[in-house]
Amino acid sequence: MTSDFAIALHILGFLTSRGGGPLTSDQMAHTYGTNAVVIRRVQSKLKKAGLIETRFGVGGGCYLARKPEDINLREAYTAVTPEPQLLARHPVSCREAVPIVMGNFVNEICADAEQALLERLETITIKAMDKTIRTRIRKTLRSSRDRGARKAAS
Numbered sequence: 001m002t003s004d005f006a007i008a009l010h011i012l013g014f015l016t017s018r019g020g021g022p023l024t025s026d027q028m029a030h031t032y033g034t035n036a037v038v039i040r041r042v043q044s045k046l047k048k049a050g051l052i053e054t055r056f057g058v059g060g061g062c063y064l065a066r067k068p069e070d071i072n073l074r075e076a077y078t079a080v081t082p083e084p085q086l087l088a089r090h091p092v093s094c095r096e097a098v099p100i101v102m103g104n105f106v107n108e109i110c111a112d113a114e115q116a117l118l119e120r121l122e123t124i125t126i127k128a129m130d131k132t133i134r135t136r137i138r139k140t141l142r143s144s145r146d147r148g149a150r151k152a153a154s
Contacts, residue, residue: 002081005031005077005080009073009129012071013130014031015068017134018036022060051066072122
């Protein structure tokens with residue numbers, strides 16, 4: 001997987017968390033800790049796939065093209081990955097029986113694993129991802145506050 005998938009999820013998640021309000025690539029780049037050009041490159045792929053829209057001018061920025069419950073992670077993955085291939089294939093260029101059979105076996109396992117991952121990504125919507133991330137952030141912040149309070153009390 002490339003970093004584009006993580007960036008795509010950040011963009012889609014950030015847009016979801018904003019409840020439909022516009023976000024600029026500069027705003028997203030700041031929260032992700034990267035350059036706005038990187039964000040715009042991924043936005044272009046998401047736009048081409050019909051997952052986001054962009055508007056220029058005052059009040060412009062990036063918007064979700066559909067409801068977050070109607071976009072799944074597989075769509076985001078395929079939007080930013082030209083030819084989905086998560087695992088490296090074993091090249092079968094030898095003419096000997098053992099390397100050919102072993103290479104084909106490894107390739108079958110990789111293809112099965114890829115298919116399982118893509119099917120799993122299809123079951124997770126951007127809305128569900130947003131809910132999970134928000135819950136984990138609250139738990140992390142609560143845990144940090146609890147540690148701080150225990151430290152201050154000792």
